[in-house]
Amino acid sequence: MAALCSEFGDLVQIKKQLISVISLCKERGLVHSIMFSLLMHEHVAYVFELEEDAQDMDALGLAKSYFDLKEYDRAAYFLRGCSSQKAYFLYMYSRYLSGEKKKDDETVDSLGPLEKGQVRNEALRELRVELSKKHSAGELDGFTLYLYGVVLRKLDLLKEAVDVFVEATHALPLHWGAWLELCNLITNIDMLKSLSLPDCWIRDFFIAHMYTELQMIKEALQKYQSLIESGFSKSTYIVSQIAVAYHNIRDIDQALALFNELREQDPFRIENMDTFSNLLYVRSMKPELSYLAHNLVGIDKYRVETCCVIGNYYSLRSQHEKAALYFQRALKLNPRCLGAWTLMGHEYMEMKNTSAAIQAYRHAIEVNKRDYRAWYGLGQTYEILKMPFYCLYYYRKAHQLRPNDSRMLVALGESYEKLSQHVEAKKCYWRAYTVGDVERMALLKLAKLHEQLNESDDAAQCYIIYIQDIFSCGEQLEHAEVSTALRYLGQYYFKNKLYEEASLCAQRCCDYNDAREEGKALLRQISQVRDHMEASNTTPVRRVSPLDLSSFSP
């Protein structure tokens, strides 16, 4: 008892102890203990009536711990009188977050279903008024400017918000949050170019990020490459960004390699893993996807990314109901998660539930109008419903968003073909080929279309390019129809009396099971005609340059 009394008597001692234990706890992240100590400390400080500056510091510490415990109103209350910039930021920021939190709570229990869109963060207006006063007086530092920008953006004052964010980046270039916010507000390259941004190394990161967002992948990759060369090679951030960029241009091998590297460096990373799982899905790498899914569940099963990975996993195993369930879970965790809406749409498509698929895609579009996959998915849905004209609109939208993606062009071409709009269809297929056909189907379709329309020269030309294309890319494609092309070319050369080339094609035909018989028949025909020709001896008319197959081997 006496000991206790004496200990209490020595408040200075207590204060010192408290300060040390606070910093110890802080280092170990024990937030509740910090708060208790801080409360004690505040009391002690009150007894001592310390000078104002130190009091400010104490209040800040206490408020920070409340803030960490998500008790925003409480934090704001203890910060109300503080004058330092840091305290002011924390004061405003806790008020903002308190408003956001209340808004989220309200939405669940609003008065009616229609009111849910009306729930607003009531604090925003007051914050804006106060901040704009300070702003015009020039009293805001980088962080508060950032907060002001966020408030403006939430109030849909986008133009002002952009200005403020630019100002924030000038005031504090190293604060990545301001850059990220700016990134969300920039819609096109012209807007990006018109902004005057601070000249700092972080700016390069921002520009690279922006390029990725604006689907200017090549420029983005260049930028990242130069950043790696200048010494950021070990940064997981850059590696992940490059991987995502490769994913966007569908360079699957590169992206997979990078993701694997990323996982080695940072095995418990959850961010971006949904993109990784997409890649694994596209390549149908079941074991790897399964491993990834199990691994992520072990780390944190209530993360949007985890749910998406599991959804992909089930989808690959053709358990589409379960896949849809997991995408739904992802959407419950974050309803603005765009990828999940689209993926869910795909799942419903697999389950032949077209109406639910349409709904899911529509939601994706509502979240982000620029989601080309959702538009494409809607187009596919209507195509399945046998409405080729109707789906044109959706494919066009998708094509508008990704003008250089051959898949949309091929889809457009197919729809036009179904509508007997041959001119448009041909244009689409040719364009699809010129922008770099991913699936290598455009030329074949174009050739077949020409064949149908009896434009044999054009058809032969297309088949020739097709064959060259297939052989030059080296890899074996499942759906490749080289035999069809060879068969047609053989017949074509035969008709045009180019017997050398015809027999070459016919011989090549014999390499394929489905065309062997025809190849042999053609060879026989050729030899017959040749016998004839030696008798009559006429020179053939050349129309299309003969196919040079010597350099390629099937």
Place this chain on the structure above:
Amino acid sequence: MASVHESLYFNPMMTNGVVHANVFGIKDWVTPYKISVLALLYEMTTSKPIALQERRRLNKLILPLQQGPDLTLDQFLKTVEECCPQTAYAVKLRLHEMADGELKDMEYFFATLPTPFSAIDSEAYKTSVVGLFMRHMLLAYNKLSFSQVYKLYKALQQYYHSHYSQPGDVQVGLPALAADDSDMDLTSTEDNVGERMEKEELDTRPEVVDRGPLSQKQAEYFLARQAYLLKNDENKALKPSALQDELNNMLKFNPDFAEAHYLSYLNSMRVQDIFISTHSLLHYFDRLILSGSEGKSNGDEGYGRSLRYAALNLAALHCRFGHYQQADLALQEAIRIAQESNDHVCLQHCLSWLYTLEQMKGSDSSVLTEDSVKMAAHFCLPYLVSLGIQSLVQQGAVQGKTAHELMDALKDTDILHWKHSLSELIDISLAQTTSIWRMYGKSTMAQQQAQLLLNMNSLEQVNFGVQQNNTEAFAVALCHLAELHAEQGLYGAVSEVLKHLKEQFPPHTQHAKLWMLCDLKIQFDRAMNDGKYHLAEPHVTAIAALNKTEGLYRKAQVLKALNRTTEAYSILQRLQLYCEKTKYTEMIIRVMLVTAELHWESSGFATALPLLLQALALARQHHLQALASETILHLAFTQLMLGVPEQALGVLHEAMEPILAHGAVMDKGRALLLAARCQMAMAGTRSNGQKHAALGLAVQSLGEAAAYFSMLDCKERLRDVHYLQARLHHTLGQTPQRNKCAMLFRLLDQELQAPGAPLL
């Protein structure tokens, strides 16, 4: 941190990836305004006797108050006060009790509301409008959670106190009550209340954007009303931009309200915005497909049905914008899927669109139309049947079917219309009859039919105070009326009709082109009659912009009047070829007449003769009496010039009767002038006594002609008439009359030749 910034709104109504707007089936919920309405109803059902007149006014108010958007307390109290100040005061008192009291006062209020299930005798019985509303409200109130009730109470307090924050409205209470109570004229207020409500609603529109969300009921009512107005009286609907704002607002609060997308489609059609209209249409059907699938998954009633109609609507959209090829493709698609699922009704709709499309493309579609009528009759679709018949009648009229066939067909459809109360088609039918009579040159009949249409009461049950619709039928009838009046030289009446048309169909609307063309034609004709060709010329370009054929025809007329014969001739040749291709008989005959006139100018009367005979044959074959009479006039003139006045007079007599009965004033004058000239020509060959008599007749005809021409203020012709009159009087030795006529002639001649005169 990013996740905190995103609005974490979780939708509790979502099951199976599908958002149900109303999982509880509640279409309404309690708001402070609804509490005020409840208070009003409570006062009305429970309180002391209210004067009968006031009660009636209040009763009329109930429905708009229940269905309309939420009003502020000011507006609400003002409206109630206009009906019954006493009740308004009571309502206000009750609200005051609640708002200035505690939460329990509101709870008490809801507890004391007459329960619709027990009160059998009162207006609040469970099946009545009031009872239903009360039940909705009670249900919605009882479903509120603790925090929601508190929030509602807070909202009520705010609602009530915001009323006081605006000064000037405070004295609404007692003093006004005493003043208004005594001598309120029943009839005047009673009629005004509704309108005033509307006006107030309109006045408050600009602020409306800030207004809270509508409940589903209110939204449905709003959409229904706006859609009805768009269809029937566009001027009364909100302005396109305001309506779009409203719709965007609605969609922001409830993105699942698909009907709003459809209205947005209709609205953007008004401003010819293909981009937004396509987008909205497709969005609507994407949503609809979902709601349709709730019942049966893929069957006839399921979303398969909406798919077909989606394609059909898309076809209609492209048709409206004149993209015929696109429309054709969409229509084929609709037909194909309708065929696959054996949906005959949809197929019929497709077929009727198909023939419309063919017609718009300018090809003959009568076979298709006939098929459509037969099939639609088989499937009992009266609307499509009579629409098809009307379309057939239109084609038949152009192609020269006999009048009695057409009239019979129209009569049959009319019976159908009245049987099924298809008011829209009745309007069209009347407008069509007007047009047909007009085409046949029976102006009186046409006028009568047009008046019939304009004076008819609408059959629509829900009228929303619309007196006259602004559908195409009305525009057509009014245009005919304007032209008929112009023919009779009643230009005052014409300008009034046109003014009305301009108000009813503002220039940006769909049918405005009709009156614009009509207006231009009338102005052009006037300028030509007055001989002010330079005034007529600018009209030609304007007419050509609206109607290419008509524009060419008018251009030829102007060129002819300006003596640029070669150009006029080449245009006429082109026009004739084109019209023969499109079977536009009326225009062919007119072109022939103008060509004949051109021949006159080069004195090629003999060459004009076969042309005129051909025109006459055509006009008779198609029963175009007005044109036939005009052709006869031309023929008679040619014969006169060829030196056979007896023949000319004989031919002329044939046309005289219909012209005097139905013709335009201009034609009457021309006919009489021609008759007089023939008579003069014949008199020259006769003996003296007969000559005098004949010349006397001619003088008489000339006098009548002069009267007609002066009605139209047609100076050139008037001058000719006076000249002839003077000559005749001279021959007859009537010096004073001769001098008078000569003087008139001189005056006119001076006026016409004065260089500055035409500009005035």
